[in-house]
Amino acid sequence: MQDIDVLIEHRVTQIDPQEKxxxxxxxxxxxxxxxxxxKLIIATGGRSxxxxxxxxNAMNIFTLKDIQDGIRIKTYIDExxxxxxxxxxxxxxxxxxxxxxxxxxxxxFLFCRRDLPAGNLEREISERILKELQESGVHFLPxxxxxxxxxxxxxxxxxxxxxxxxxxxxxxxxxxxxxxNVEMAREAGIELGKTGAIRTDFxxxxxxxxxxxxxxxxxxFNLISQDWVHTPLGDIANKxxxxxxxxxxxxxxxxxxxxxxxxxxxxxxxxxxxGLGFQVAKRYGFDAESQMIEAESKVGYMPGSKRMxxxxxxxxxxxxxxxxxxxxxxxxxxxxxxxxxxxxxxxTIDEISRLDFAYAPPFSAPLDPILIAxxxxxxxxxQERVHGDxx
Amino acid sequence: MPRKEKLLIIGGSAAGPSAAARxxxxxxxxxxxxxxxxxxxxxxx
Numbered sequence: 001m002q003d004i005d006v007l008i009e010h011r012v013t014q015i016d017p018q019e020k021x022x023x024x025x026x027x028x029x030x031x032x033x034x035x036x037x038x039k040l041i042i043a044t045g046g047r048s049x050x051x052x053x054x055x056x057n058a059m060n061i062f063t064l065k066d067i068q069d070g071i072r073i074k075t076y077i078d079e080x081x082x083x084x085x086x087x088x089x090x091x092x093x094x095x096x097x098x099x100x101x102x103x104x105x106x107x108x109f110l111f112c113r114r115d116l117p118a119g120n121l122e123r124e125i126s127e128r129i130l131k132e133l134q135e136s137g138v139h140f141l142p143x144x145x146x147x148x149x150x151x152x153x154x155x156x157x158x159x160x161x162x163x164x165x166x167x168x169x170x171x172x173x174x175x176x177x178x179x180x181n182v183e184m185a186r187e188a189g190i191e192l193g194k195t196g197a198i199r200t201d202f203x204x205x206x207x208x209x210x211x212x213x214x215x216x217x218x219x220x221f222n223l224i225s226q227d228w229v230h231t232p233l234g235d236i237a238n239k240x241x242x243x244x245x246x247x248x249x250x251x252x253x254x255x256x257x258x259x260x261x262x263x264x265x266x267x268x269x270x271x272x273x274x275g276l277g278f279q280v281a282k283r284y285g286f287d288a289e290s291q292m293i294e295a296e297s298k299v300g301y302m303p304g305s306k307r308m309x310x311x312x313x314x315x316x317x318x319x320x321x322x323x324x325x326x327x328x329x330x331x332x333x334x335x336x337x338x339x340x341x342x343x344x345x346x347x348t349i350d351e352i353s354r355l356d357f358a359y360a361p362p363f364s365a366p367l368d369p370i371l372i373a374x375x376x377x378x379x380x381x382x383q384e385r386v387h388g389d390x391x
Numbered sequence: 392m393p394r395k396e397k398l399l400i401i402g403g404s405a406a407g408p409s410a411a412a413r414x415x416x417x418x419x420x421x422x423x424x425x426x427x428x429x430x431x432x433x434x435x436x
Contacts, residue, residue: 004411004423011428012401022399024426035399035424041410043402066404067434184401215406234405241409248398248410249417 015040015188017208039210039248042190042198043241044181046216046232050174051088055149058157061172064093073173082106082170086160088146090117094175095129095266098138101173102267109139109167111146111160121325122277122311124292128327132269141167178232180217193219195230202254204244212248214240221257224275224322224343225284233262259343260323263333272336275323275343278313287316289384291377295369297331299361306330310373312339312349319348319381324373331364338370349377395422403427404434 007024013032014023021036048063050056060080062073076082085101087094090112101108110117110133116126117133117140133140144162149172152158159168180197182190191207193199198206198218206213215237219228236258246253263272281288290313298305308328314321324339326332342352353374359366367375398414398421400407411425425432 002415003419004415004425006403006411006425006427006432008403008427008430008432010426012426015401022401022426027428036397037399038396039398041398041400041407041414043400043404043406043410045402045404045406066429067431068429212410214410215402215404217402237405238409241406242413244406245410245413245415246417249414249421251417 012044012184015042015184015190015211017188017211020210037210039212041241041244041248042185042206042211042213042217043215043237043244044184044217045237046178046180048174049177049179051146051176053146053148055151055157056174058149058151058155058172060156060170061149061174063174064097065178076171077104077106080170084109084169084171086111086167086169086172087175088160088172089175089177090114090119091175091177092118092262092264094173095133096264097173097175098133099136099265099267102136102138107139108137109141109169111141111144111162113143113145115142118271120277121271121273122290122292122313124309124311125271125273125325125327128309129266129269129271132267136267178216180230180232182217185213185217193228193230195219195228197230199228200240202256203247203252204240204255205247212244214244220255223257223259225280227284231258231260259340261336261340263336265333268329269327270329270332271325271327272333273323273325274336274340275321276313277323277325281313281315281322286322288313288322289316289377289380290314291373291380293369293373293376295372296365297328297369298363299365302361304330308332308369310369312373312377314349314377314381316381316384319350319378321347321349321352331369335368335370349374349381353378395420397422397424400425403429403432408433 009027048065084107086109144164148161149157150159191199198213200218204212216232243253243255261274292311296305306329311325313323357368
């Protein structure tokens with residue numbers, strides 16, 4: 001970056017939109033200073049949600065949001081050599097950290113509120129994730145929530161008490177979600193959306209003149225549900241940031257929104273999704289139906305071919321794709337992008353089944369798994385239409 | 392000469408640095424200052 005003043009260890013404590021200035025504490029010197037602005041961008045991000053339970057401020061209960069948290073966790077492991085870790089929450093961060101802890105040889109216990117990890121995904125995908133966790137030696141403890149942490153005389157957690165039992169542990173990672181950092185903006189009179197994140201528009205403006213917002217602190221438009229949602233992900237933050245920056249500098253950029261694509265890896269398993277899940281699609285009023293298939297990642301005779309799951313969610317009224325989820329040990333994370341494009345273009349199941357994808361035996365079967373899934377979904381769609389006509 | 396226009400950015404993870412870089416590219420005359428409460432920037436992008 002060129003000629004940009006970057007002030008680290010400086011915490012902004014107040015925004016004064018009338019005087020167009022902000023109050024900043026230099027944390028290294030504990031000095032407060034005011035800076036005036038013509039344009040302001042609020043990119044305050046999010047923070048890890050924390051449970052407020054007895055003992056939850058123990059020094060070995062961690063959250064993971066930024067590099068400093070990562071360094072803290074790594075240092076604690078290096079210095080104290082924990083034998084057992086309890087991970088609370090089966091989302092991306094919890095799952096990725098299960099892999100990280102196992103790679104350090106730590107016995108890992110994953111606690112989930114629901115009966116499966118990654119509870120926001122389709123059941124079949126979550127079941128596949130659970131199988132991968134169990135094959136990798138993670139102890140899965142479903143259907144329970146922590147109620148207290150028990151500490152020793154040094155203020156270290158030694159066990160987690162849940163609604164189902166008490167489990168001894170040498171450290172805890174809370175990975176139960178992200179809260180947008182909006183308090184300072186709200187105090188300045190900036191409007192929040194119904195998600196609790198900062199309300200914005202397609203040019204990343206807030207309701208206050210000359211103040212823009214971007215990233216995990218604000219909402220983003222979902223192109224499938226046509227709703228403003230809170231989707232705290234780094235790639236979205238980056239794109240919103242570019243738009244906010246361009247407009248604050250006098251440009252006319254637009255951030256059109258997202259279809260809701262993401263991917264992660266749990267041990268050897270790739271998981272990827274785009275668009276809406278079945279239940280969410282129903283909730284938004286779509287006449288949702290789904291089709292799940294299993295297919296090989298390559299032609300069967302090629303060494304290293306792996307099974308993958310694909311679930312397509314589509315609207316029975318017009319055959320339009322609403323979402324897709326995939327899991328498998330090869331060729332998953334990149335393959336989902338074809339379906340993200342299909343979502344952007346509002347393509348139907350039939351249109352997807354006719355796509356001309358590249359083929360060679362090392363990369364897929366002559367019919368790519370996506371084409372097989374779309375064809376099967378099409379059969380279901382047309383059967384239901386015939387049935388519907390009769391009734 | 393007119394006073395240079397000032398852009399302040401609160402937050403240095405993913406969105407803040409992207410915004411700073413783009414703003415400076417669009418208008419090199421802009422005075423851009425980015426505030427980050429931690430010790431690192433661009434750790435999330």
